């Protein structure tokens with residue numbers, strides 16, 4: 439692997455632990471002003487000290503994140519749909535590699551929609567992106583999207599999607615945690631991170647999700663709503679960090695969350 443590629447990946451997946459806490463704040467690219475992300479700067483800034491990278495769009499990067507922060511950026515470069523369109527899989531590349539390099543990002547991210555109407559288009563977009571990114575030592579993160587069909591999140595479907603993304607040559611895959619998650623990880627020859635999905639009822643459920651994912655082979659998380667839709671986002675991200683980087687148990691992580699939450703109230 440080329441030095442530039444290695445260096446960018448090691449800014450995302452920390453060599454000290456081999457793991458990563460990525461903060462996903464790219465939801466607006468098709469969801470618009472998502473709840474608790476209406477003003478991205480307010481959501482993002484307090485969390486920056488506790489995350490290893492930010493995943494977002496160029497619009498939010500340019501307008502809502504100060505360039506002075508030394509935070510690795512994973513730039514979403516696919517889009518072209520909205521939550522009110524019938525077919526979410528109709529995505530294409532929206533940002534050039536030149537622009538990604540100008541923004542000094544550490545990786546570019548694109549969604550693939552296996553089994554959906556525009557499967558072929560999204561897989562070819564991924565292949566084209568990888569071909570171009572390879573020339574510049576730019577890692578590509580593939581997101582195994584499920585669109586509105588959240589029930590698709592099982593080991594059979596996710597193994598298929600993750601493996602196809604890896605075969606096309608991406609460096610990192612982002613998928614969902616599921617039953618038999620080890621099977622997904624084992625059959626995917628590149629590092630896997632998990633999305634959190636819609637906000638779970640209780641914070642401890644999200645911490646359990648992180649714990650199960652990293653203890654079944656994920657190198658970390660690329661989570662959004664379960665962090666910043668919590669009433670205590672900083673406490674949540676720090677508890678997630680304890681699981682991912684410090685091997686905390688669910689109880690230890692929940693104690694971190696609970697102590698910080700209680701402190702904030704005082």
Ligand code: R5P
Pocket residue numbers: 462463464465493581633634635636660661662663664
């Ligand atoms: C989709 O909107 C994005 O790719 C998100 O980055 C991804 O779904 C992770 O965010 P969450 O943990 O909220 O599912």
